[in-house]
Amino acid sequence: MDARDLKVFEAVARHAGMNRAALELHTVQSNVTTRIRLLESELGTALFERHTKGMKLTAAGARLLPHAFEVRTALDNARRAVTDDGTPRGPLNIGSRKSTAALHLTGMVSSYIATHPLVDVSVRIETSSVLIDMVLERKLEGAFVAGPVEHPDLAGDVIFDEELVVLSSPEITDLSMIDCERTKMIVLGKGSFYHQHLEAILAQRGVKELRLLELGTLEVIMGCVASGLGVTLLPDGVIGPLQREGKVRTHDVAGSDCRVQTLFVRRRDGFVSSALAAFLDNARAYAADPTIN
Amino acid sequence: MDARDLKVFEAVARHAGMNRAALELHTVQSNVTTRIRLLESELGTALFERHTKGMKLTAAGARLLPHAFEVRTALDNARRAVTDDGTPRGPLNIGSRKSTAALHLTGMVSSYIATHPLVDVSVRIETSSVLIDMVLERKLEGAFVAGPVEHPDLAGDVIFDEELVVLSSPEITDLSMIDCERTKMIVLGKGSFYHQHLEAILAQRGVKELRLLELGTLEVIMGCVASGLGVTLLPDGVIGPLQREGKVRTHDVAGSDCRVQTLFVRRRDGFVSSALAAFLDNARAYAADPTIN
DNA sequence: TCGTTCCTATCTAAAAAAATGATAGCTGGG
DNA sequence: CCCAGCTATCATTTTTTTAGATAGGAACGA
Numbered sequence: 001m002d003a004r005d006l007k008v009f010e011a012v013a014r015h016a017g018m019n020r021a022a023l024e025l026h027t028v029q030s031n032v033t034t035r036i037r038l039l040e041s042e043l044g045t046a047l048f049e050r051h052t053k054g055m056k057l058t059a060a061g062a063r064l065l066p067h068a069f070e071v072r073t074a075l076d077n078a079r080r081a082v083t084d085d086g087t088p089r090g091p092l093n094i095g096s097r098k099s100t101a102a103l104h105l106t107g108m109v110s111s112y113i114a115t116h117p118l119v120d121v122s123v124r125i126e127t128s129s130v131l132i133d134m135v136l137e138r139k140l141e142g143a144f145v146a147g148p149v150e151h152p153d154l155a156g157d158v159i160f161d162e163e164l165v166v167l168s169s170p171e172i173t174d175l176s177m178i179d180c181e182r183t184k185m186i187v188l189g190k191g192s193f194y195h196q197h198l199e200a201i202l203a204q205r206g207v208k209e210l211r212l213l214e215l216g217t218l219e220v221i222m223g224c225v226a227s228g229l230g231v232t233l234l235p236d237g238v239i240g241p242l243q244r245e246g247k248v249r250t251h252d253v254a255g256s257d258c259r260v261q262t263l264f265v266r267r268r269d270g271f272v273s274s275a276l277a278a279f280l281d282n283a284r285a286y287a288a289d290p291t292i293n
Numbered sequence: 294m295d296a297r298d299l300k301v302f303e304a305v306a307r308h309a310g311m312n313r314a315a316l317e318l319h320t321v322q323s324n325v326t327t328r329i330r331l332l333e334s335e336l337g338t339a340l341f342e343r344h345t346k347g348m349k350l351t352a353a354g355a356r357l358l359p360h361a362f363e364v365r366t367a368l369d370n371a372r373r374a375v376t377d378d379g380t381p382r383g384p385l386n387i388g389s390r391k392s393t394a395a396l397h398l399t400g401m402v403s404s405y406i407a408t409h410p411l412v413d414v415s416v417r418i419e420t421s422s423v424l425i426d427m428v429l430e431r432k433l434e435g436a437f438v439a440g441p442v443e444h445p446d447l448a449g450d451v452i453f454d455e456e457l458v459v460l461s462s463p464e465i466t467d468l469s470m471i472d473c474e475r476t477k478m479i480v481l482g483k484g485s486f487y488h489q490h491l492e493a494i495l496a497q498r499g500v501k502e503l504r505l506l507e508l509g510t511l512e513v514i515m516g517c518v519a520s521g522l523g524v525t526l527l528p529d530g531v532i533g534p535l536q537r538e539g540k541v542r543t544h545d546v547a548g549s550d551c552r553v554q555t556l557f558v559r560r561r562d563g564f565v566s567s568a569l570a571a572f573l574d575n576a577r578a579y580a581a582d583p584t585i586n
Numbered sequence: 587t588c589g590t591t592c593c594t595a596t597c598t599a600a601a602a603a604a605a606t607g608a609t610a611g612c613t614g615g616g
Numbered sequence: 617c618c619c620a621g622c623t624a625t626c627a628t629t630t631t632t633t634t635a636g637a638t639a640g641g642a643a644c645g646a
Contacts, residue, residue: 603632
């Protein structure tokens with residue numbers, strides 16, 4: 001059994017037919033027939049049931065199919081490993097959930113592209129579950145998603161592990177002081193993790209039915225909070241200056257399990273290019289000290 | 294690039310020479326030379342430095358080598374997947390640390406071999422770290438080891454998560470009553486996890502310098518404890534009957550972080566045979582209810 | 587210094603394997 | 617009943633792989 005045989009096998013399985021497979025493989029049907037027959041005789045098992053309208057995987061064939069994929073990706077990774085000489089270069093396709101992007105991506109990416117000018121970075125913004133699917137389908141090399149993630153094919157590294165705090169204008173010394181009529185919940189994305197948690201926290205503290213205000217960037221949100229337009233929920237690490245200047249006030253929500261972990265997930269069998277490895281190093285350095293730039 | 298090429302590549306890398314590789318591959322040297330040359334020209338990189346005394350991997354070659362292994366094991370797994378028709382049969386090579394073996398192996402294995410008569414079970418008893426190495430080297434399909442285990446190539450499942458209790462004869466109502474002169478620490482293995490913990494717990498409770506008594510089986514240990522010969526430390530799940538009959542007394546050690554996790558670890562890229570899958574199902578069922586037999 | 591040994595590179599002819607194109611045979615649907 | 621669409625098989629050509637022989641370079645020891 002060889003990788004070539006498995007390629008043919010995979011094509012036949014996918015198209016459920018030798019003619020169609022031959023077309024894809026740029027060869028002729030008789031050839032495909034022979035290869036499959038030889039493969040079957042080598043393995044001592046029928047891999048397909050022959051029907052007048054095409055081929056159908058037998059149980060043994062169905063068991064083989066995922067391994068055919070594995071062999072293919074292993075060969076693929078091998079090819080890339082040779083090409084990748086350790087200098088980060090070429091495309092880097094990653095994903096991020098919206099809030100992580102808003103809070104940290106600029107910081108991470110700007111320092112990265114400065115030190116690695118040969119890499120073409122592309123960041124796709126989606127929800128965590130969409131990103132996870134894209135990573136599983138190998139459409140992304142990895143993605144920042146909300147933890148925890150448990151999947152046998154995924155490896156996850158905790159990059160950010162942040163305590164969340166409620167932010168308000170300095171006048172609000174206690175969350176119960178909030179004027180429900182005039183104060184809004186300010187969030188990066190409607191329905192996001194932060195939105196849901198903020199709602200839960202406020203409800204728990206007797207503040208109910210606040211209107212929503214969705215804003216796209218961290219700076220605008222902070223401005224609006226400072227001016228008393230509403231409250232928001234953010235990791236305490238990103239607030240820094242404004243708080244020190246007394247423009248906003250933080251409210252601990254220690255009781256409410258408000259720790260958010262952001263993982264970088266990638267396929268375990270995926271190839272870690274130099275560009276990706278360097279990006280992760282950079283991200284971890286940034287997470288350890290965001291001012292590092 | 295093909296799996297065959299990688300096999301040749303691997304042999305040359307391993308033997309650091311084409312003649313020696315040719316010998317292993319049952320072919321001639323000229324052939325090996327050609328294959329390597331073709332592979333290099335296909336990849337566009339030199340994989341070896343040619344020296345008068347043999348070949349030495351270049352940086353690119355060194356990057357390729359682990360992927361060559363991966364391709365080989367992927368092909369290996371593919372072959373096995375076809376052969377393995379879902380009925381557990383054939384060899385099953387696993388390992389276990391001593392204490393897990395003493396406490397649980399009989400229970401797990403006896404029910405397993407009863408339901409899966411075609412499997413040849415072999416259990417190797419070693420320390421956790423030795424077992425982990427053996428699993429990594431693919432000498433074992435998996436092993437019961439003490440958790441936690443963190444290794445990128447290993448997948449671990451928690452099978453047993455047990456609370457430890459100190460056992461004594463019924464007369465000892467408090468550990469401080471222990472007569473240091475006459476009472477011994479009874480353990481399955483000198484220096485084991487249980488031994489070390491028992492020592493620490495007793496020291497913490499002011500009981501010091503007990504002599505050691507090492508016994509091979511659980512039954513003997515329980516007997517000796519019941520007769521007042523000494524104290525021991527065991528998972529609370531395995532004690533059952535004797536305690537209910539009032540022959541031994543348990544002493545909680547809640548304070549001292551005495552929870553022991555036993556993981557079943559295996560290589561992530563290893564093939565999970567039907568025999569192994571069935572064994573793990575069986576083990577989990579046993580762990581959930583040890584009386585299930 | 588010379589010969590021996592161990593290594594890789596290269597060439598040619600033979601053998602093996604793979605691809606092709608043509609043909610036959612099967613089956614279900616119009 | 618014939619046609620469309622499929623797989624199996626065969627003879628032929630093409631490509632790839634293998635074997636065997638030879639050349640050349642470098643280290644080692646007598």
